[in-house]
Amino acid sequence: MVNPVSSSNSCAAAPGAPVTCEASWLPQPVRGSVAVANGVDPTGRYIVGDIGTGQEDGRVVLWTDGRAEVLPAGARHAAAVNAGGVVVGTDGDGTGWVYRSGRLRFLATPPGYRAVLVHAVNARGDIVGTASGAGDSHHAVLWSADRPQTYRLVGEPGSAATGITEDGTIVGGLGQLPYRWTPQGAGTALPLPDGHSHASVDAVRGGWAIGMVPGARQGGAVQMLPVRWNLTTGAVGLLPFPGAAGIAGNGDLLVGGGTPLVVAPDGTSRRLPGRPEVRTTEAGTYTANGISDDGLTVVGAVYENQVHRPLVWRCRR
Known part of the structure; x- marks a missing residue:
């Protein structure tokens, strides 16, 4: 230590x-x-990470007020932690999991899909991610931390969920468009920066979301540009940085x-x-x-x- x-x-x-x-x-x-x-929870008390050799042998660690706890071996690749210390992630086989009150449980994979990718959890334990199936089929999914074997598909086929706010608003994508869904499930596209026809949304906190839009091609690769949305005002703008790792x-x-x-x-x-x-x-x-x-x-x-x-x-x- x-x-x-x-x-x-x-x-x-x-x-x-x-x-x-x-x-x-x-x-x-x-x-x-x-x-x-x-990752860190909204309050700054809980921190989650991985320790290993980089060869798919990592163990998930939860730090609470600086004290370290190693999660059970079935927990792999942590994605997020909430203000109650609930940790979520996806193991190497595409199975989602939740660690809550000292217990590891696995999330249901919706029928017709072979794997999920878990992205986020809010304070009340709503978990979001994306189920994937044959070809490029995928669908946004909502689970509850205390009922991990129940789920609700969000939006239409082709949707993806990457973040959720404390009031249950979900962000992600539908096709190539950035999207948001209300807690009741109504979906609308987010505005795009001028001159761009599609974008991704990577994370949300409070009334703010961040993502990426494709920029110019450099050396055979497309340069991705960070973008930030103000979900309260609807404003969207490109950011003058090479990338964005998170939003508060x-x-x-x-x-x-x-x-x-x-x-x-x-x-x-x-x-x-x-x-x-x-x-x-x-x-x-x-x-x-x-x-x-x-x-x-x-x-x-x-x-x-x-x-x-x-x-x-x-x-x-």
């Missing part, structure tokens, strides 16, 4: 609103050269690669400090993968000397 140690760095988010951030190691209860924190409930955007960056809706930004001991992100390669709703807790990892180590950044105003 690694004892948490920390360093701090102060950076300005906006005039008159300094934010101090501190990077700390997360303890590693099992051995593995690939140890990464992948307050609209803060997490730019996760290289030297991680948190960008507020007004455009002000702050870079996160480096790992403990060095105080700068110039040493090692950093990934930031998840952000709390207030934008003050970020989780990820640093890669150096062929080893990934999990990190949490705690910030305060």
